[in-house]
Amino acid sequence: MQTHNLGYPRIGSKRELKKACEQYWSGKIKLHELLEIGKKLCIQNWNIQKQAGIDLVPCNDFSYYDQVLDMTLTVGAIPKRYNQIAVKSNNEQDLYFAMARGYQKNGLDITAMEMTKWFDTNYHYIVPEFYKDQEFQLFSNKILNEFEGAKQTGINAKPVIIGLVSYLLLGKEKEEGFNKLDLAKNLLPVYIEILKKLEQQGAEYIQFDEPFLALDLSDKAKETFRFVYKEIRAKFPKLKFIIATYFDGLKDNLSLATSLQADVLHIDLVRNPEQLEEVLATIPNNLSLSLGVVDGRNIWKNNFEKSLKLIEKAAETLGSERIFIASSCSLLHSPCDLDVETQLNSEIKNWLAFAKQKVEEVVALKELASGTTDETFLNIYTENKNAATSRNNSSLIHNNSVKQRVNAINEKDTRRKNSFNIRKNEQHKALKLPLFPTTTIGSFPQTKEVRSWRAKFKKGELTTVEYDNLLKEETKRTIKWQEDIGIDVLVHGEFERNDMVEYFGEQLEGITFTKYGWVQSYGSRCVKPPIIFGDVSRPKPMTVYWSQYAQSITQKLVKGMLTGPVTILQWSFVRDDQPRSVTCNQIALAIRDEVADLEKAGIKIIQIDEPAIREGLPLRKADWQNYLQWAVRAFRISSSGVNDEIQIHTHMCYSEFNDVIHNIADMDADVITIECSRSQMELLDAFAEFKYPNEIGPGVYDIHSPRVPSKEEMVHLLEKAQAVIPANQLWVNPDCGLKTRHWEETEKALKAMVEASKQVANSLTKKELVNQ
Structure with a gap:
């Protein structure tokens, strides 16, 4: 042996x-x-x-x-x-x-x-x-x-x-x-x-x-x-x-x-x-x-x-x-x-x-x-x-109230009040966005200063008030910069967050964290997955404070930014003593509560990122439908508790969509943003062939590379997108969040992105729009 x-x-x-x-x-x-x-x-x-x-x-x-x-x-x-x-x-x-x-x-x-x-x-x-x-x-x-x-x-x-x-x-x-x-x-x-x-x-x-x-x-x-x-x-x-x-x-x-x-x-x-x-x-x-x-x-x-x-x-x-x-x-x-x-x-x-x-x-x-x-x-x-x-x-693992709530989920909990065709009219009236609206995926560059503030706060070298004031200044600066360059739907930048999964995991019961439990995601990018050891619940709001603050300092729309239940599940080390679908539903209910609180706080656009839905697909096609059924259902549980005029976005990156496009559509997000720039819009073909009914933002800027694309390059990508997707369904955005990038390259790229959006929008005549 x-x-x-x-x-x-x-x-x-x-x-x-x-x-x-x-x-x-x-x-x-x-x-x-x-x-x-x-x-x-x-x-x-x-x-x-x-x-x-x-x-x-x-x-x-x-x-x-x-x-x-x-x-x-x-x-x-x-x-x-x-x-x-x-x-x-x-x-x-x-x-x-x-x-x-x-x-x-x-x-x-x-x-x-x-x-x-x-x-x-x-x-x-x-x-x-x-x-x-x-x-x-x-x-x-x-x-x-x-x-x-x-x-x-x-x-x-x-x-x-x-x-x-x-x-x-x-x-x-x-x-x-x-x-x-x-x-x-x-x-x-x-x-x-x-x-x-x-x-x-x-x-x-x-x-x-x-x-x-x-x-x-x-x-x-x-x-x-x-x-x-x-x-x-x-x-x-x-x-x-x-x-x-x-x-x-x-x-x-x-x-x-x-x-x-x-x-x-x-x-x-x-x-x-x-x-x-x-x-x-x-x-x-x-x-x-x-x-x-x-x-x-x-x-x-x-x-x-x-x-x-x-x-x-x-x-x-x-x-x-x-x-x-x-x-x-x-x-x-x-x-x-x-x-x-x-x-x-x-x-x-x-x-x-x-x-x-x-x-x-x-x-x-x-x-x-x-x-x-x-x-x-x-x-x-x-x-x-x-x-x-x-x-x-162990008594650490079990929470009977969480188990009872999961068992009580019904079909109504998995559906928006009305279909997308009805919702989109309500949203267009409420949001008043232009053709080819621009946005970003969520995070903005986290500089050494931002990371040092977090480290000092954790060490007790900054008080909560001091830390909040520093983050508020950074958020205010980022909001104003987005306003100045003409981005349509703003984000607050997520400067208070360490990682898109870790940040939520730290605020949920039934999850713990390590200090050095890093694993490689790509290149030099490492993540520290949460450890889901027990039943998951949300003791209090997680993102409302910062979303509400950001919206209070601008007349423009600010997106609420959440990580979806399947992605939190996939990017965690998950307990192996119960089905993954059960754990996912527990997380979905926690996110549902957060979505409801964001709506109450006046946030009209809420993004629930699900980059890991395609990743979680079993390797054998015979096993796909069982997974997709509970994964899509978990997303819908998290997103369906709001009124029609609230626009739900989701984001996916580095996935092949052809085989699961029906299931992506079943998620029923009002807007989906996807990675498309490295593939030169090839990933969009699946959405075009399927005649994807909802709105879509194909990424025009590869954030995983330090190179800055030109305006002309982004115009070319948008024209390729417009050739297969109706213009009134298209959004303009980067491939992913900008947390790992530097400000200099981010500013150049996003300015070019906004200019590209305006150029393509201006090139369309009223007749062409009517035809689409």
């Missing part, structure tokens, strides 16, 4: 990588300093796992931005628009960051590559761009260098490589007339070159991440899997290959996965424990099985009793020598280390495990399954059992 780990968080327990990258981007440190910090984090991560007792420690799971982008650079799949950067830049790291973030200096203005969600997680990856007959080459030696670095540290590590087929499936065809899987024959020689060099360096095991084996696959995809792994095995009879699947069960792809001539097949027994029986019944005699029993995506302690039953069942069938024990997926989705949390409620802390502790759990499970008599591990088992009992019986 052996242990391994599929991947480890790279950001550092106190976000050292985030800070280093941002310092490099701002010119505060040199490239060699950034690379040195990255090297130290790699060595630290390798040693944590080695010292814990992991047999196969992963390498190449580290990344300065994104593992998919790493692979894109490695195989030379560099879009041609970056050729000039490759020539002008002194290092591949700047080319790499330009592909992720865009590039706007040295006389060049180049857009970033598209970004989207990594399966059903809140992690974002950079989407590879593919062209017909595209050629590939070994461009970057990152995989080889990290393996050598581990070797020098005294670890014969296991390189982790995104499998060739999954890499192609993660990408996007950028021209018509071909299937991206046709590129497998062109890409395979580069993979073979990498494997040859790793074998020469002394690699023994290679982990190929092939998560698409847990998804619905076309016949062509299945054929490509067979072709690729047959070729790889023929070239490397001695290398040991682990094919890692995760986020769901193999199901109808089981026979395909077991036929790929790997040495070890990894399965996710957290997401789909039911698959074990079928896998054991069909697995070939020459294939070992890796059991993903420690949850890589949540923070609860492993239930050793349940995991050991699975391990023992597998060992009885295959023999312990063919069993590997592992995390269910990469620990990228977990915070780094629970040990640094000194302020958590001790009872709740005893229920938790972060990445470092999960690695220790993997090792403990191996020892316990092997029949150890070592008292250290026997004591660990007893402590684990006691923690599970403590959690089940």
